[in-house]
Amino acid sequence: MSHELILETINITKNYFGDKSTGVNNITIQVPKGKITAIVGESGSGKTTLLKLLSGETKPDGGEVYYKGNLLPLRSQGIKPEHTTIAMVSQDNREMNLKHTVWDSVCDGLHSEDQNYRVQKATQALNLLGIYDLKEQPFGKLSGGEKQRVTIARALINKPEVLMLDEPFNQVDASYREDLQHDMRQIVKEWGITVLLVSHDPAEILSMADELIVIKEGEIVEHGTPEKLYNTPRLLYTANILVACTELSAEEAAVCGIKSKRATVVIYAEDIEIGGVGLRKKWMVKQVLFKGFYEELVIEKDEVTLRVFSYVRGKYKAGDKVAIRIAKYLEFGKWLS
Numbered sequence: 001m002s003h004e005l006i007l008e009t010i011n012i013t014k015n016y017f018g019d020k021s022t023g024v025n026n027i028t029i030q031v032p033k034g035k036i037t038a039i040v041g042e043s044g045s046g047k048t049t050l051l052k053l054l055s056g057e058t059k060p061d062g063g064e065v066y067y068k069g070n071l072l073p074l075r076s077q078g079i080k081p082e083h084t085t086i087a088m089v090s091q092d093n094r095e096m097n098l099k100h101t102v103w104d105s106v107c108d109g110l111h112s113e114d115q116n117y118r119v120q121k122a123t124q125a126l127n128l129l130g131i132y133d134l135k136e137q138p139f140g141k142l143s144g145g146e147k148q149r150v151t152i153a154r155a156l157i158n159k160p161e162v163l164m165l166d167e168p169f170n171q172v173d174a175s176y177r178e179d180l181q182h183d184m185r186q187i188v189k190e191w192g193i194t195v196l197l198v199s200h201d202p203a204e205i206l207s208m209a210d211e212l213i214v215i216k217e218g219e220i221v222e223h224g225t226p227e228k229l230y231n232t233p234r235l236l237y238t239a240n241i242l243v244a245c246t247e248l249s250a251e252e253a254a255v256c257g258i259k260s261k262r263a264t265v266v267i268y269a270e271d272i273e274i275g276g277v278g279l280r281k282k283w284m285v286k287q288v289l290f291k292g293f294y295e296e297l298v299i300e301k302d303e304v305t306l307r308v309f310s311y312v313r314g315k316y317k318a319g320d321k322v323a324i325r326i327a328k329y330l331e332f333g334k335w336l337s
């Protein structure tokens with residue numbers, strides 16, 4: 001399927017100390033217009049660096065970035081017209097004045113001088129992010145999560161064509177985060193905004209993104225839809241980023257009844273069913289962890305430990321013996337002879 005592209009990089013490289021061990025190396029990507037693309041990878045893999053290159057904040061050592069088919073100018077070159085359509089929300093709040101009120105912080109981001117328009121837009125943005133009641137508060141006195149919401153409101157207010165979000169909700173309360181993610185997804189879709197999202201939160205990545213780019217040690221190692229990469233990751237690295245899973249050697253897998261000729265077998269907790277008619281109860285429940293609407297059981301057999309979900313709370317306790325059925329597993333690594 002072909003999509004209209006908004007940003008494109010060709011072999012971009014940025015190394016902070018002149019060697020390949022930091023930054024990003026030779027990255028070629030195409031960012032489709034109107035989609036939410038998440039950049040994921042372990043800490044230090046180069047996600048923020050890639051975002052900064054794509055926004056024109058950082059100059060590549062080599063390669064090019066194209067915005068709508070034209071070479072992207074650097075922000076520091078002061079070439080503004082293109083850049084007003086790329087907004088960046090970073091983790092450091094560097095652009096924010098700590099003494100400004102929430103209202104002024106958001107209004108400062110507006111390009112129009114028309115008073116009615118400013119009031120209308122700022123009110124809309126503050127309501128959208130659920131921070132209208134904080135409008136008289138100085139930015140510096142807000143909590144981390146409130147600050148994040150102000151910087152997002154400020155970035156959204158001019159309806160940018162591209163919105164770059166670096167860990168945008170990591171300090172927002174869990175109770176509010178899901179609603180905010182859902183609202184943001186709806187707004188950017190309605191407004192046709194292209195989003196580049198950097199996040200460590202698997203739930204956020206999987207529920208918000210249309211496309212994932214997986215980056216490891218400064219290079220792209222895998223890309224695809226969240227469904228594809230969750231269900232059939234090519235790399236163990238990707239599975240570990242997207243889901244908390246159990247990793248077993250082939251010998252340990254054999255304890256679970258899995259005959260594998262690959263070095264590593266990965267099992268997602270949701271693919272293990274407890275019970276099963278006619279199965280022998282060989283697994284010991286070691287712990288029952290309360291998780292809200294479900295429980296996580298830590299079960300053990302022959303020194304192999306698995307994590308399983310139980311949706312009937314209170315049914316199992318430590319010391320119980322259970323049978324399990326593994327519905328699905330993934331195999332990675334070298335072939336064993």
Ligand SMILES: Nc1ncnc2c1ncn2[C@@H]1O[C@H](COP(=O)(O)OP(=O)(O)OP(=O)(O)O)[C@@H](O)[C@H]1O
Pocket residue numbers: 016017021022023041042043044045046047048049050
């Ligand atoms: N300004 C800088 N000067 C020197 N080294 C840097 C700079 N910025 C990043 N690096 C290094 O480049 C590598 C990639 O950093 P980057 O911030 O892009 O990673 P990341 O994937 O966003 O990490 P995290 O998830 O921890 O935020 C790291 O090794 C980091 O130490």
